[in-house]
Amino acid sequence: EADIYQTPRYLVIGTGKKITLECSQTMGHDKMYWYQQDPGMELHLIHYSYGVNSTEKGDLSSESTVSRIRTEHFPLTLESARPSHTSQYLCASRLAGITGELFFGEGSRLTVL
């Protein structure tokens, strides 16, 4: 079983609120990722990190921001939530190298009213 955890699992919030989606892993993985997935649609990479103090934007533009102050923690923040941000956000991590398996958290399902 993967040791990667996301909170909250479900969040319903009003427009304009600031939200932070938490992601933690206890596997000592350097690489961490955030993907966004709408129902029945593909996963889109929105942020990734190769280690502490390293963050990069992914292939899909996102208004969210991330930080990586500790190896095990990779939170995602939306300063002002909008209905267009309604989606599922999946955090993942893996070891360095090209063959490492990607482990996913259970996801955070965000609904912005």
Next chain:
Amino acid sequence: RKEVEQDPGPFNVPEGATVAFNCTYSNSASQSFFWYRQDCRKEPKLLMSVYSSGNEDGRFTAQLNRASQYISLLIRDSKLSDSATYLCVMHNQAGTALIFGKGTTLSVSS
């Protein structure tokens, strides 16, 4: 051309059938290929890695064709529990992260 393309299906097959999915990719430099499985409203989980020489895990066989730039997944003797969306995964053009295809949906019925 999208980096990773899959036939979305759905593939509706009876139990016991053999079914095959293909996934084409545009990044000829990609070194790592995987098949992931995603159940409805769940996170993706690794099904198997895809090696250059092809590999088999029970009823599942994965193959890589670098010349034609596609990977394939063959499922033999389909079970009801195989019903899911199958995602092909590989490194993106920049080699910085893993990207996912849209997924192929398989529905196995009795």
